[in-house]
Amino acid sequence: MSNIVEKKQSEFSRAEPFRVAVIGSGNWGTTVAKIIAENTNERPEEFVRDVNMWVYEEDIEGRKLTDIINEEHENVKYLPGVKLPKNLHATPDLLAVASPADILVFNVPHQFLSRILQQLKGKIKPTARAISCLKGLNVEKNSCQLLSTQIENELNIHCGVLSGANLAPEIARECWSETTIAYVKPKDYRGKYDDVTPFTIKHLFHRPAYFHVQVIEDIAGASLGGALKNVIALAVGFVDGLNWGDNAKGAIIRLGLREMIHFGHTYFPGAKSYTLTCESAGAADLITSCAGGRNFKVGREIAATGKPAEQVEAELLNGQSAQGIITAAEVYEFLSSKGDLNSYPLLITVYLILKGERSAECIPEYFNKTEDVKHWED
Ligand SMILES: NC(=O)c1ccc[n+]([C@@H]2O[C@H](COP(=O)([O-])OP(=O)(O)OC[C@H]3O[C@@H](n4cnc5c(N)ncnc54)[C@H](O)[C@@H]3O)[C@@H](O)[C@H]2O)c1
Numbered sequence: 001m002s003n004i005v006e007k008k009q010s011e012f013s014r015a016e017p018f019r020v021a022v023i024g025s026g027n028w029g030t031t032v033a034k035i036i037a038e039n040t041n042e043r044p045e046e047f048v049r050d051v052n053m054w055v056y057e058e059d060i061e062g063r064k065l066t067d068i069i070n071e072e073h074e075n076v077k078y079l080p081g082v083k084l085p086k087n088l089h090a091t092p093d094l095l096a097v098a099s100p101a102d103i104l105v106f107n108v109p110h111q112f113l114s115r116i117l118q119q120l121k122g123k124i125k126p127t128a129r130a131i132s133c134l135k136g137l138n139v140e141k142n143s144c145q146l147l148s149t150q151i152e153n154e155l156n157i158h159c160g161v162l163s164g165a166n167l168a169p170e171i172a173r174e175c176w177s178e179t180t181i182a183y184v185k186p187k188d189y190r191g192k193y194d195d196v197t198p199f200t201i202k203h204l205f206h207r208p209a210y211f212h213v214q215v216i217e218d219i220a221g222a223s224l225g226g227a228l229k230n231v232i233a234l235a236v237g238f239v240d241g242l243n244w245g246d247n248a249k250g251a252i253i254r255l256g257l258r259e260m261i262h263f264g265h266t267y268f269p270g271a272k273s274y275t276l277t278c279e280s281a282g283a284a285d286l287i288t289s290c291a292g293g294r295n296f297k298v299g300r301e302i303a304a305t306g307k308p309a310e311q312v313e314a315e316l317l318n319g320q321s322a323q324g325i326i327t328a329a330e331v332y333e334f335l336s337s338k339g340d341l342n343s344y345p346l347l348i349t350v351y352l353i354l355k356g357e358r359s360a361e362c363i364p365e366y367f368n369k370t371e372d373v374k375h376w377e378d
């Protein structure tokens with residue numbers, strides 16, 4: 001028995017355990033922080049038990065959200081009804097959370113990432129490693145960057161990606177699910193006793209009873225699946241709002257998956273089709289999001305009521321974000337700059353519908369354009 005314990009200790013322990021920080025405390029941010037704090041509590045040889053979570057401070061009926069989380073162990077605004085581990089601490093001070101951390105877990109709606117990175121520049125450990133749980137892309141003029149690349153470039157640290165079929169409210173309630181984490185060996189890898197390895201990743205995120213982690217190396221594939229499925233889920237919401245039935249939803253999912261794979265091949269040639277079809281971060285996430293995600297619900301309400309997207313988002317989500325609305329605009333801007341709009345009829349149509357320039361009823365027109373019948377060779 002003591003040999004087993006010694007082996008476990010020597011295999012995973014460092015001189016100093018890893019200190020983990022979570023940047024973000026929304027619906028998914030809080031859920032992932034809960035998972036991490038459960039794991040650090042069980043593995044003190046590998047991780048510092050206490051986990052700090054950065055909270056964008058807000059007032060809830062006269063009390064600070066951080067005080068409520070720390071006193072009641074519940075994020076009453078973004079994850080109500082779920083008790084959080086006592087070793088998870090909320091703080092509004094971004095630098096106090098991030099500066100001492102060995103592992104930074106980013107988990108904010110992607111429109112806020114750039115500003116957070118500006119504040120962290122030069123203020124974190126140069127040896128820190130990061131995992132991005134965000135789903136989105138960083139589009140600037142004619143460039144389209146993965147968010148993990150943005151984190152790496154801005155902070156000069158190595159970054160992996162967590163993405164999967166992961167509706168936060170279900171995972172927070174410990175319903176069984178799985179996820180994909182893409183993490184490659186850093187160029188300046190310091191060795192298994194002193195650096196984050198795939199085992200570290202698994203120990204930090206995997207919960208045997210309810211959250212299964214698959215570690216892969218395809219950062220681009222895992223990231224693109226998570227970003228683009230948010231746009232496609234809006235489209236499935238549109239046809240659901242129009243009461244077109246399940247066949248229409250399947251058709252949208254098929255065309256959406258095809259555009260996801262084509263986008264990967266064209267702009268991120270390293271992205272593997274296998275990831276987009278067979279990993280949790282691919283088709284599984286697409287199906288899950290199109291069945292019950294926030295983007296799906298927002299799309300459904302837009303089509304059913306004719307209200308503008310931002311109004312529906314505000315009315316339905318109580319401060320949470322439907323990332324597909326922003327990603328649709330960003331993808332449109334990027335593809336437009338590349339003169340490549342025609343290759344992505346579904347992604348583009350979603351943007352035009354959100355902008356009010358097309359109605360959701362026009363979706364079949366785009367299928368007609370893409371599915372031309374070809375003559376046989378004589
Ligand atoms: N919720 C899910 O089920 C889920 C699952 C997997 C991945 N994701 C992805 O995870 C990321 C985070 O999503 P989420 O669900 O945790 O967030 P969310 O949609 O719940 O957004 C709310 C969060 O944004 C914060 N916020 C509001 N204004 C801000 C500002 N000006 N600056 C910084 N933060 C601000 C709020 O304080 C709150 O923490 C997104 O990219 C999302 O696509 C979400």
Ligand SMILES: O=P(O)(O)OC[C@H](O)CO
Nearest residue numbers: 164165166167293294295
């Ligand atoms: O609720 P959504 O649409 O933001 O999707 C949440 C997750 O990304 C599903 O995996």
